[in-house]
Amino acid sequence: MSKFWYVAGELTEVQRYINVPMRWCEQYPARERREFWLTRTDGIDQEVKLVVHSRSMPARRGHEVCVLLLGELVVGLVNLSTGRRVNFITADPPLLLRRCDVLAAVGIFVSGAIVAASWDVRSLLLTVPLSLLYVPCRALGRLLWRTRLRGQVGRGLDMALTAASDEPPRLWRVK
Incomplete structure (x- = not known):
């Protein structure tokens, strides 16, 4: 408690x-x-x-x-x-959902795209699911809290x- x-x-x-x-x-x-x-x-x-x-x-x-x-x-x-x-x-x-959360998800996706363009395309396998799941996970965490x-x-x-x-x-x- x-x-x-x-x-x-x-x-x-x-x-x-x-x-x-x-x-x-x-x-x-x-x-x-x-x-x-x-x-x-x-x-x-x-x-x-x-x-x-x-x-x-x-x-x-x-x-x-x-x-x-x-x-x-x-x-x-x-x-x-x-x-x-x-x-x-x-x-x-x-x-449950704030403007900053959407901006953070877009930032994760853009940084993953930059990494994919610079070094390895396989980094998109990690950043696309992360950027898609970030907002629902934040909202679920706030709901549980x-x-x-x-x-x-x-x-x-x-x-x-x-x-x-x-x-x-x-x-x-x-x-």
Whole structure:
């Protein structure tokens, strides 16, 4: 199971933005980005800024929340005030196919054709199947990763919810 962290506290501010990819290879699953700030409620004056690319946000300013993190990626949120929860991997899944993948497959094919023209024609026996199978293998790998992570986030949200209701809010590791 992946190592998740959770942070719990009160939502101080929630901002909604529209995603505009700045680089040619950037593709976001959702057109919206939420930036929100949490204030710990255990007496320590510390704010945490988190960003999630999602259309769904089940919490508003002033709500008590518990946020599940995988590194710096926000993967889940539980609203302790209303009881609603969201798994961001399920709500807005990451894309299976990206523009960079098609470019990489074309690059593999072109480099194989250059090698075939320069040295040996038999190199095409390796590069043609590689370039044809690259994109489906990347998409399958991302699908398997997403399916596995979806289940882990569900279990991690349950564990973080029970831990957050028992203890004062702070940054914890959930394994």
